Amino acid sequence: MSEPTFQMFLDIIAISTPMLLFLSAAAWLRIRSGTLHGMTNKIYSFILGRKEFHNEIAAEFWRNRQDIERFNAIFNTRTKSQTEIKRFCRWVDSNELDLVTVARSRKRFNFEICKIKKTSTWEIGSLCVLIFVLWIVSMPLVSFAMSESALLQLKRDGTWVWLNHNTAASFNWNPLKSGWVIHDSACEFKTVEQSVIVEKTGLSSQNVDTICNSFGNLDTKNLVDKVLREQKVTWVLVIVLVIIGVVSFRALVSAADANLVRGYVYKKLKVSREKRKFESISGFTRRSAQKMQQM
Numbered sequence: 001m002s003e004p005t006f007q008m009f010l011d012i013i014a015i016s017t018p019m020l021l022f023l024s025a026a027a028w029l030r031i032r033s034g035t036l037h038g039m040t041n042k043i044y045s046f047i048l049g050r051k052e053f054h055n056e057i058a059a060e061f062w063r064n065r066q067d068i069e070r071f072n073a074i075f076n077t078r079t080k081s082q083t084e085i086k087r088f089c090r091w092v093d094s095n096e097l098d099l100v101t102v103a104r105s106r107k108r109f110n111f112e113i114c115k116i117k118k119t120s121t122w123e124i125g126s127l128c129v130l131i132f133v134l135w136i137v138s139m140p141l142v143s144f145a146m147s148e149s150a151l152l153q154l155k156r157d158g159t160w161v162w163l164n165h166n167t168a169a170s171f172n173w174n175p176l177k178s179g180w181v182i183h184d185s186a187c188e189f190k191t192v193e194q195s196v197i198v199e200k201t202g203l204s205s206q207n208v209d210t211i212c213n214s215f216g217n218l219d220t221k222n223l224v225d226k227v228l229r230e231q232k233v234t235w236v237l238v239i240v241l242v243i244i245g246v247v248s249f250r251a252l253v254s255a256a257d258a259n260l261v262r263g264y265v266y267k268k269l270k271v272s273r274e275k276r277k278f279e280s281i282s283g284f285t286r287r288s289a290q291k292m293q294q295m
Contacts, residue, residue, distance in 0.1 A: 076103040084111040108258040119255040145234040150227035187212030
């Protein structure tokens with residue numbers, strides 16, 4: 001890399017870094033708290049220089065929203081009101097729950113009734129199948145996009161081959177199946193008899209001639225370069241599939257986590273009920289003993 005190019009690269013990094021940091025912070029806050037009201041307020045205040053509302057009702061409403069957003073960002077929850085925050089805090093404290101564990105249920109937690117929605121086996125199974133299908137579809141597309149050879153079809157019998165300026169190789173739908181490779185040296189210098197190539201590849205002699213004649217041919221070179229440029233467009237589809245796969249995987253992890261947290265909460269609530277029942281019986285026993293002593 002030349003010095004001017006390298007310097008331009010450094011300049012681009014220096015310019016884009018603050019924006020990337022800002023976008024990363026915004027994305028983090030959006031994921032954690034579910035809103036960007038606080039950041040929007042900061043930007044508005046920076047531009048217009050006004051932080052608070054003049055109307056007292058609006059100001060009080062905004063203070064409540066700030067508390068809710070801050071609570072959600074800190075504890076990774078999705079509360080919508082002060083009432084839900086109070087109910088949730090009492091529920092966690094009274095049952096001695098681990099807040100970090102409960103927060104893993106995220107969107108599946110109903111803050112109105114303090115319950116976690118159960119994830120069905122069908123939902124988890126569907127996500128697993130979707131991720132598997134995306135993986136199966138993406139792998140050949142990635143190979144197709146990354147390939148330095150153009151995928152072309154021979155006119156004589158419709159055989160598909162990988163072709164670049166120096167080699168030709170067989171195309172197989174099964175990536176585990178080995179195939180043949182023809183190098184230009186085998187054609188140009190006659191180091192291998194045509195009959196041997198036909199025998200090893202299973203191609204017809206006419207197709208072998210076509211492949212050998214393509215090496216060094218200007219028209220074929222231009223065709224290969226054109227097809228390679230078109231194949232690179234496949235990266236767009238690959239990126240879309242990867243994004244869908246990441247979202248699906250996160251949904252799968254969230255669904256599995258919700259069921260695990262649901263089991264944890266159920267056990268803790270059971271222990272808490274038994275504890276309160278024991279304390280109630282102990283208190284009743286003490287009061288009865290005191291009354292007996294007074295008599």
